[in-house]
Amino acid sequence: GIVVSAVDPTLEAEVNDLPSYVTSGSWASLGQATFNMVISQQLATTLDLAVNDRVTLMLPIADFSLAGISTRSKRFTVVGIYDTATDLDRVTAYINLTAGGALGGSRFPQGVRLKLKDLFQAANVLQSIYYANPAQPIFGSSWMSRQGSLYAAIGLQKQIMFILLALLVAVAAFNVTSQLVIYVEEHRSDIAILKTLGANAREIRRIFLLQGMTLGLIGTAAGLVLGFIACDAINWGLMALQKFFSLNLLAEYFVHYLPFDRLLVDFLWVAFVSLMLCFIASVYPAHRAAKMMISEGLRDGA
Incomplete structure (x- = not known):
């Protein structure tokens, strides 16, 4: 039926x-x-x-x-x-x-x-209609009551995906740490020379923090650009794959295509979290370079 x-x-x-x-x-x-x-x-x-x-x-x-x-x-x-x-x-x-x-x-x-400008106010508007005339009961339902479980499931999955992506970025940030540590070890003599020329610990620390943030900024910018482009590319590829093999890969989500919306706030959050993780990952190598003794650096470079 x-x-x-x-x-x-x-x-x-x-x-x-x-x-x-x-x-x-x-x-x-x-x-x-x-x-x-x-x-x-x-x-x-x-x-x-x-x-x-x-x-x-x-x-x-x-x-x-x-x-x-x-x-x-x-x-x-x-x-x-x-x-x-x-x-x-x-x-x-x-x-x-x-x-x-x-x-x-x-x-x-x-x-x-009724169509609302803010669809997430549907439950509140429906409740206000009920209370407006309690003597005459009115039956009503919102999209949240009809499809609320699906919306809640999608919202939960979005939160989980954000956590998973943050973990992936954290792994990449630790790669920044390892690269900077290797760089510090390879340039111990150069750091010692800078200190003999008058560079203090704060300036050395700033150099390596800036280097780590530069790597993070380049990686974050490249990721945002690729992600912006991939929104269309992945959806097009998924539709072509489903059509070619007569499959419905998204059947469990009650849709036949991959809906997406590029939100500026999401891009900003991704950029902020990525740069913060890169900054944290750069602290240890920068601190290690700043605390290195001049004699140790000159001895290793001799």
Whole structure:
């Protein structure tokens, strides 16, 4: 079975992004005739339907008469096919309000859909509507209550991925430590000469801290650029791979593509954490170089 929503096509387009996902036909055609229907790409593939095909909609409502029991059904014309590349496409179809009333529903709208500027305020807005008129109970649901578990799972995975990436950056930062330690050992005589020329421990420490931060800055900048480019490349490669092998690698996430959004705050956080780890990784080699005795450096270079 599927879920059929009777909507006003014009008003629905103002609160729902679904019309922009119509790949065949048009969303506007939904209101041009009474018994028109817009279905999903998955449903069209399952039923082998295309635009302008006819499909019979049967409701789980029985009519009792002298002739016996009959089911309520009506033939619709498919005027649009949408594809949001999500698992919800399998169970949703749209008809207009007039058709919904003709099928035995109310001729007046039974609900409204709200679109918020901040979608994360949905629960608070719904609660305020409840309290606005407690004498007249109103049934309502938000996207968080319908898809909240999926959103929570994605949020948890994002936090885990951030921790894993931070650990990877930490490993790279320790490589900076090892490289600087090797560099200090190889240039002990040079450090000793600098100290004999008047360089103090603070200046030596600053030199190696700057060197470590320079390595970190170059690596961080290269990683951010590659990450920015990889957002598109990985998604394109994943889609091509799924299409070539007829696979759905993201089935457990209820989507068929890899959605992403480049957020400036994420890039800034990655850069900040990476540079801080590189700074911490540079402290020990810099301190070691600053505390080295001049006699030891000159002896090793002799």
